[in-house]
Amino acid sequence: MYQPKDSSLSPRFCGVRTFMRLEPIKTTDDVDFVVVGIPFDTAASYRTGQRGGPQHIRNFSVLLRPYNPDQDINIFDYCSGVDYGDIDVIPGNIHRTYDNIQNELRPILQKEITPIIFGGDHSITLGNLRAAAEKYGPVALVLFDAHSDTWDNYYGEKYMHGTPFRRAVEEGLIDVEHSIMIGMRGSLYGPDDMNETRKLGFEVITMQEFRKIGYEQVMKRVHERVGSHPTFVSFDIDFVDPAFAPGTGTPEVCGATNVEAIECVRRLNGLNFIAFDLVEVLPPYDSSEITAVMASAVAHEMISLVALKKRREQRVGNASTTVT
Numbered sequence: 001m002y003q004p005k006d007s008s009l010s011p012r013f014c015g016v017r018t019f020m021r022l023e024p025i026k027t028t029d030d031v032d033f034v035v036v037g038i039p040f041d042t043a044a045s046y047r048t049g050q051r052g053g054p055q056h057i058r059n060f061s062v063l064l065r066p067y068n069p070d071q072d073i074n075i076f077d078y079c080s081g082v083d084y085g086d087i088d089v090i091p092g093n094i095h096r097t098y099d100n101i102q103n104e105l106r107p108i109l110q111k112e113i114t115p116i117i118f119g120g121d122h123s124i125t126l127g128n129l130r131a132a133a134e135k136y137g138p139v140a141l142v143l144f145d146a147h148s149d150t151w152d153n154y155y156g157e158k159y160m161h162g163t164p165f166r167r168a169v170e171e172g173l174i175d176v177e178h179s180i181m182i183g184m185r186g187s188l189y190g191p192d193d194m195n196e197t198r199k200l201g202f203e204v205i206t207m208q209e210f211r212k213i214g215y216e217q218v219m220k221r222v223h224e225r226v227g228s229h230p231t232f233v234s235f236d237i238d239f240v241d242p243a244f245a246p247g248t249g250t251p252e253v254c255g256a257t258n259v260e261a262i263e264c265v266r267r268l269n270g271l272n273f274i275a276f277d278l279v280e281v282l283p284p285y286d287s288s289e290i291t292a293v294m295a296s297a298v299a300h301e302m303i304s305l306v307a308l309k310k311r312r313e314q315r316v317g318n319a320s321t322t323v324t
Contacts, residue, residue, distance in 0.1 A: 001076070001080045002031060002080045003066065003080065003081075004076070007065070012062040013062075019035040019057065019083050020303075021062055022082050022083040024085060025083075027082060031081055031082055032079035032080050032113060032114065032310060033081040033114040033306045034082055034083075035058075035084060035116045035299075036085070036086070036105070037058075037120075038086065038101060038118070038127075039055070039089060040089040040120040042094060042123075043159060043161045044121040044160075045154050046249055047248075048121075050121045050279070052283040053118055053281035053295075056289075056291075056292050057278070057299065058083070060295075060296050061292075063296075064297075068307075071269075073304060073307050077307075078310040079306055079310045087100055087101055087104045089120075094159045098126065098127040101131060102127055102131045105128065105131035106135075109132060109275065114273070114275060115276070116278075116303060118281070118295075118299070119277060119279030121279060122149055122236055122280055123160060123161040123163075123164055126159070126164040128232070128234075129164075129174065129232060130173060133172070136274055138173060139231060139274065140229040140230065141174050141176075141231070142226060142231055142271070143234045144182050144233075144234070144235045144236065145182075145184070145234070146183055146184065146207075146236065146250070146251075146255060147162065148194065148202070149161065149163065149164055150200060150202075151163050151166065165200075165202075169200050169201070176201030176202055177201060178229045179201070179203070179225070181202050181205070182218060183205070183206075183256060184205075184207065186252035194206070205221065207254060207255060215264050215267070216267070219267035222271075230273075231273045232274060232277075233268060233271075233275070233302070234276075235276070235277070235278045235279070235302075237278065237281050237294065237295055238280055239256055240255050240256050240257075241253065241254065241255035241256060244294055245291040245294045246285055247282045247285045247287075247290070247291030248280045248291065249282050261294070261298065265298055265301040265305075266304075268305055269305055278295055
């Protein structure tokens with residue numbers, strides 16, 4: 001059983017900076033989740049520096065503790081996890097980077113271990129989805145983002161951080177009938193921009209609608225849409241308002257508050273999620289580590305969901321044994 005160092009016994013400023021002070025071990029043995037960094041930002045269209053995102057999140061995460069009081073669960077009572085380190089990326093070569101992502105994630109997903117992936121810009125999600133679909137077939141997608149990232153191209157390039165979900169649909173990686181995007185907002189080039197996303201088959205909840213119906217109703221619709229399908233969750237930090245997460249490449253005003261964002265992640269509980277990624281954290285623009293605070297909290301909630309899932313499975317197993 002792998003678990004973090006106890007910070008009441010070992011000071012947080014000692015040792016290698018891993019997520020939550022997890023053991024830095026590249027293993028798929030005896031683990032239920034692994035934290036993986038993909039420090040790639042070559043496909044960003046404006047600000048760059050997302051390659052520093054994984055370590056920025058890790059650096060702040062040493063403040064996190066194993067017990068989640070709001071979910072009433074001690075993570076490591078039910079699951080084991082390690083910081084798997086970073087996948088080697090190829091700066092300037094997105095296709096070789098995608099190959100590396102698939103090769104590295106394949107043994108993790110094949111053993112049904114849940115990867116908690118830190119980007120990097122949002123282009124990495126296409127590689128993540130390729131690996132997930134190789135194991136599970138087309139997966140349901142739950143996307144929290146200010147942008148749908150379904151452009152056809154940027155500057156004539158098909159593989160950018162604004163195009164991964166169009167490419168994923170074209171490649172048959174996503175079950176669009178059970179997929180949903182939440183939080184879209186900001187200026188567009190025209191009314192067809194959002195309509196094109198819906199034409200691809202996605203359900204879209206804009207931030208305007210989010211505000212109108214509230215996060216509880218939003219997450220009810222997520223569960224209705226996704227059902228029991230294997231689910232990939234992608235969280236772009238710009239889903240959160242820049243007041244709470246300024247360190248990102250394409251910030252948009254009127255986003256989710258920190259409370260709303262965390263509550264949305266908590267209400268993913270019960271879904272058949274198989275992988276998470278958290279992208280677009282950009283350290284140079286992160287004043288006072290506000291974005292790192294937010295991102296590490298989201299990741300902590302994601303790992304708490306893994307523990308909650310394991311607890312349910314254990315209780316079902318124990319109940320079956322009792323009945324037998």
